[in-house]
Amino acid sequence: MLRGKPHIVVVGAGFGGIKICKLLAKEDVEVTLVDRHNYHLFQPLLYQVSTSVLSTDEIAYPTRSFFRDNKNVNFFMAKAKGVDQSRNVLMTNHGEIPYDYLVLAAGATTNFFGMKSVENNAYGMKTIQEALAIRNHVLHEFERGDKPYRTPADRRKRLTFVIVGGGPTGIEEAGAIAELISVQKKEFHHLDFNDVKVMLIEATPHVLPMMSQDLQDEAVRVLREKGVDVRLNTQVVDYDGNVLKLKSGEEIPTSTVIWAAGVKAVEFIQNCGGEYARDGRIWVEEDLLVKGAANKNVFAIGDCAGFMHGDMKRPLPTVAPVATQQAAVCCRNIMRLIKGDANLEKFVYKDLGAMATIGRGKAVVNSPKMTGFLAWCAWMLVHLIRLAGAHANFTVAIKWTWNLVSGIRLGRIITNIKLDSGKLSIPKVEEDHSNEKGVNEGQPVILEKE
Amino acid sequence: MLRGKPHIVVVGAGFGGIKICKLLAKEDVEVTLVDRHNYHLFQPLLYQVSTSVLSTDEIAYPTRSFFRDNKNVNFFMAKAKGVDQSRNVLMTNHGEIPYDYLVLAAGATTNFFGMKSVENNAYGMKTIQEALAIRNHVLHEFERGDKPYRTPADRRKRLTFVIVGGGPTGIEEAGAIAELISVQKKEFHHLDFNDVKVMLIEATPHVLPMMSQDLQDEAVRVLREKGVDVRLNTQVVDYDGNVLKLKSGEEIPTSTVIWAAGVKAVEFIQNCGGEYARDGRIWVEEDLLVKGAANKNVFAIGDCAGFMHGDMKRPLPTVAPVATQQAAVCCRNIMRLIKGDANLEKFVYKDLGAMATIGRGKAVVNSPKMTGFLAWCAWMLVHLIRLAGAHANFTVAIKWTWNLVSGIRLGRIITNIKLDSGKLSIPKVEEDHSNEKGVNEGQPVILEKE
Numbered sequence: 001m002l003r004g005k006p007h008i009v010v011v012g013a014g015f016g017g018i019k020i021c022k023l024l025a026k027e028d029v030e031v032t033l034v035d036r037h038n039y040h041l042f043q044p045l046l047y048q049v050s051t052s053v054l055s056t057d058e059i060a061y062p063t064r065s066f067f068r069d070n071k072n073v074n075f076f077m078a079k080a081k082g083v084d085q086s087r088n089v090l091m092t093n094h095g096e097i098p099y100d101y102l103v104l105a106a107g108a109t110t111n112f113f114g115m116k117s118v119e120n121n122a123y124g125m126k127t128i129q130e131a132l133a134i135r136n137h138v139l140h141e142f143e144r145g146d147k148p149y150r151t152p153a154d155r156r157k158r159l160t161f162v163i164v165g166g167g168p169t170g171i172e173e174a175g176a177i178a179e180l181i182s183v184q185k186k187e188f189h190h191l192d193f194n195d196v197k198v199m200l201i202e203a204t205p206h207v208l209p210m211m212s213q214d215l216q217d218e219a220v221r222v223l224r225e226k227g228v229d230v231r232l233n234t235q236v237v238d239y240d241g242n243v244l245k246l247k248s249g250e251e252i253p254t255s256t257v258i259w260a261a262g263v264k265a266v267e268f269i270q271n272c273g274g275e276y277a278r279d280g281r282i283w284v285e286e287d288l289l290v291k292g293a294a295n296k297n298v299f300a301i302g303d304c305a306g307f308m309h310g311d312m313k314r315p316l317p318t319v320a321p322v323a324t325q326q327a328a329v330c331c332r333n334i335m336r337l338i339k340g341d342a343n344l345e346k347f348v349y350k351d352l353g354a355m356a357t358i359g360r361g362k363a364v365v366n367s368p369k370m371t372g373f374l375a376w377c378a379w380m381l382v383h384l385i386r387l388a389g390a391h392a393n394f395t396v397a398i399k400w401t402w403n404l405v406s407g408i409r410l411g412r413i414i415t416n417i418k419l420d421s422g423k424l425s426i427p428k429v430e431e432d433h434s435n436e437k438g439v440n441e442g443q444p445v446i447l448e449k450e
Numbered sequence: 451m452l453r454g455k456p457h458i459v460v461v462g463a464g465f466g467g468i469k470i471c472k473l474l475a476k477e478d479v480e481v482t483l484v485d486r487h488n489y490h491l492f493q494p495l496l497y498q499v500s501t502s503v504l505s506t507d508e509i510a511y512p513t514r515s516f517f518r519d520n521k522n523v524n525f526f527m528a529k530a531k532g533v534d535q536s537r538n539v540l541m542t543n544h545g546e547i548p549y550d551y552l553v554l555a556a557g558a559t560t561n562f563f564g565m566k567s568v569e570n571n572a573y574g575m576k577t578i579q580e581a582l583a584i585r586n587h588v589l590h591e592f593e594r595g596d597k598p599y600r601t602p603a604d605r606r607k608r609l610t611f612v613i614v615g616g617g618p619t620g621i622e623e624a625g626a627i628a629e630l631i632s633v634q635k636k637e638f639h640h641l642d643f644n645d646v647k648v649m650l651i652e653a654t655p656h657v658l659p660m661m662s663q664d665l666q667d668e669a670v671r672v673l674r675e676k677g678v679d680v681r682l683n684t685q686v687v688d689y690d691g692n693v694l695k696l697k698s699g700e701e702i703p704t705s706t707v708i709w710a711a712g713v714k715a716v717e718f719i720q721n722c723g724g725e726y727a728r729d730g731r732i733w734v735e736e737d738l739l740v741k742g743a744a745n746k747n748v749f750a751i752g753d754c755a756g757f758m759h760g761d762m763k764r765p766l767p768t769v770a771p772v773a774t775q776q777a778a779v780c781c782r783n784i785m786r787l788i789k790g791d792a793n794l795e796k797f798v799y800k801d802l803g804a805m806a807t808i809g810r811g812k813a814v815v816n817s818p819k820m821t822g823f824l825a826w827c828a829w830m831l832v833h834l835i836r837l838a839g840a841h842a843n844f845t846v847a848i849k850w851t852w853n854l855v856s857g858i859r860l861g862r863i864i865t866n867i868k869l870d871s872g873k874l875s876i877p878k879v880e881e882d883h884s885n886e887k888g889v890n891e892g893q894p895v896i897l898e899k900e
Binding site: 037038039055056057058062064065067068071074075077094095139140143146147149186187188189190395398399412414 | 487488489505506507508512514515517518521524525527544545589590593596597599636637638639640845848849862864
């Protein structure tokens with residue numbers, strides 16, 4: 001053990017990772033927090049970055065700032081690669097880190113369910129980079145669609161935005177894009193907005209599966225009111241970047257598919273020497289110890305942990321409250337083990353309810369049941385309270401109020417972004433259309449009919 | 451002419467371009483504003499993005515938003531490629547745009563004075579992408595420098611930040627980086643901050659050439675007080691990305707050189723069929739018509755225009771007031787020509803003075819002469835008033851006050867950025883150091899001495 005103190009390594013600076021480090025900081029232990037990014041991301045508001053409402057630094061908070069006063073918590077920016085449980089060592093791209101106790105809180109990534117064509121051409125919604133890529137792409141498609149040499153079919157394809165997945169992320173993204181369009185409408189003086197469409201596709205008969213039927217219906221009603229084409233019982237089978245193919249055989253020409261239809265544990269988790277669920281989550285016991293952990297010192301919490309015990313008939317939802325509740329239990333269990341107490345606490349999930357906003361001024365909340373503006377206020381309050389950083393709270397509150405009143409979206413800035421994966425590259429503004437027919441034939445480009 | 455109305459094409463949505471479009475919007479003309487980005491950039495505050503104080507959307511404002519109520523101003527997002535004066539046509543990567551009158555307001559880019567090694571390895575300070583690249587790189591070097599396997603020399607190289615150029619941009623950048631370091635100091639618990647250095651290099655004997663000697667001295671004094679190593683009369687000759695070579699023969703190991711030592715007109719200007727100054731500016735007559743313009747209908751204003759008439763013994767400074775004052779005269783001259791009046795107004799520059807901030811709470815202003823906190827308040831007021839967008843004003847004011855009081859920098863987020871030029875690529879976090887000596891040899895990585 002280092003300096004005589006137990007060394008606890010935590011992988012992932014999400015809700016679970018930050019929470020357990022804050023709790024462990026109060027104990028007489030050394031903590032190393034490993035993450036490949038230098039910030040904690042407030043994922044529930046990612047959709048607001050992707051739709052130009054908030055800036056990145058309002059939902060991303062420097063991880064080190066959480067531990068300014070905790071000298072026993074050390075941040076180590078690196079990409080975790082795997083765990084060698086026999087040697088009690090975490091492998092990273094910046095070397096190995098030996099641990100006495102290890103907490104896997106590495107989170108989840110987008111699940112494309114094996115559809116390679118979709119994975120290659122659709123946008124995920126899990127990282128800042130992806131949110132910025134969506135923002136840039138959607139804004140850019142408006143600029144491209146506005147060019148007079150486009151054929152009507154090409155223009156419609158560029159201005160059809162499809163969101164797949166009727167969970168909170170899909171609902172919120174669809175509502176926010178619909179509203180973004182109404183902002184754009186005021187500033188594209190020559191564009192025919194009949195060509196602009198938002199579609200929400202859900203494979204099951206229901207959106208927001210965690211909510212009651214009447215709240216589901218309300219969400220669909222509000223979205224349709226905003227002009228979103230909501231399609232239930234609709235399955236995607238293929239997307240080549242230009243045409244989205246449905247199981248029914250229908251083909252939808254679109255250059256934008258945002259995939260919010262599923263998550264799976266991040267790949268690193270597969271290299272941790274455990275047993276795995278179908279969605280890649282590592283199975284944990286009731287005490288959150290990784291199933292079959294050789295030395296009884298590897299825990300997993302949050303989105304990457306597969307917990308199915310007691311009353312749970314299916315895996316826990318991938319939401320922040322699960323991660324933070326597990327972090328608290330995990331911390332107590334680690335401290336028990338350090339003190340030689342093998343009698344560990346069992347985790348029991350306390351469901352705090354769910355909420356989803358549907359554009360500005362409207363939301364649905366399931367406990368207590370609320371809809372409309374009141375629900376939106378509740379949603380706003382809960383998210384502001386949970387947002388890290390006193391200052392961000394304040395500017396975010398201002399932006400939301402401002403956005404509610406004026407509908408202004410200041411974030412509509414197209415920057416060039418390189419994705420972590422390197423997978424989706426953003427088409428450059430420098431693309432060459434200088435020889436496009438209809439422009440070089442002496443037709444003034446602004447001669448579009450209004 | 452289009453729709454019977456004169457068609458004026460403006461290239462560039464900087465201070466000059468936006469101003470003339472706003473003025474022309476009130477006239478009975480059609481205007482097309484061309485820019486390769488969809489936003490107007492408030493360049494004087496770029497250094498605050500590069501040092502994690504402000505977010506991008508606080509200094510970048512959607513260009514179309516300026517013209518929401520001006521249906522006769524059309525924004526056309528494209529990269530200007532050249533002008534064919536004989537055909538009255540602007541060439542872009544999205545086709546040709548015929549004009550009746552053309553205003554070149556395309557701005558300036560970094561001037562490396564032909565030093566290819568510096569151009570390839572140093573950061574410019576003219577675009578959002580560059581500012582974000584600097585922010586990411588500086589923050590990342592702290593994370594890299596914090597890794598225990600670094601040799602002391604490697605660590606010092608990564609934590610030495612050199613700014614070249616003693617103009618306002620260089621001064622402000624150096625002051626802001628010095629302060630960023632004091633924020634980092636609170637959060638890197640194991641890093642020896644004696645290894646962290648900021649250096650400001652200026653080739654002439656003076657910083658802030660537009661100011662009086664006592665203000666120059668004050669600026670240097672404040673910077674040195676903040677720990678900046680200010681070197682006057684010091685010339686750079688080479689930089690390979692690792693070692694900065696000075697004319698004196700001295701070599702400074704550093705992985706960060708920020709080049710704020712000069713500007714030149716953007717390349718596009720060379721293809722406009724005019725006569726050019728040594729820094730690439732297109733020469734204009736006193737009435738702002740491009741020198742030798744075949745049809746007397748091509749104007750140039752702002753950073754890309756070379757104006758040297760009357761009392762002017764050297765080219766006008768590349769600052770916003772020159773561009774906006776020229777925009778006003780240019781607009782009046784275009785309207786005179788449209789009305790058949792060949793008697794054009796001559797441009798006379800009215801110098802409004804200069805100001806530069808040196809970190810939070812301190813600045814120098816030359817008319818009326820002010821230093822210290824009072825000057826900083828004046829600086830803040832002027833920049834807030836000029837910042838586009840009522841909302842940004844408000845959040846920026848809050849951030850500055852917050853930053854002044856608490857020293858917090860919320861923008862310290864490392865994202866992956868792709869530069870417009872594609873020239874400088876940001877090293878990926880995924881770099882592989884897993885086999886670094888000293889880490890894999892069973893040495894716990896957190897065993898650094900405090």
